[in-house]
Amino acid sequence: MLNICTVGRILRIIIGLTLISLTVIGTIGSWGWLGIVPLVAGIAGWCPINKLIGMKNCNIKFKASAS
Numbered sequence: 001m002l003n004i005c006t007v008g009r010i011l012r013i014i015i016g017l018t019l020i021s022l023t024v025i026g027t028i029g030s031w032g033w034l035g036i037v038p039l040v041a042g043i044a045g046w047c048p049i050n051k052l053i054g055m056k057n058c059n060i061k062f063k064a065s066a067s
Helices: 006-024 030-044 048-053
Strands: none
Touching (some): 006 030
């Protein structure tokens, strides 16, 4: 079950990739590997912290079309 909206997922992926990239090229220290956390959450569409605090950003319900 998803608990992150599409925009949130995209932002998390961008932030994660940016942190990891900056670490790989040596611009920031090894703490940049923490970018793996938002990257994985963005790809999965599920965040354990959102689950813990009861936050659900993905409120869109999809209905099957009858046409």
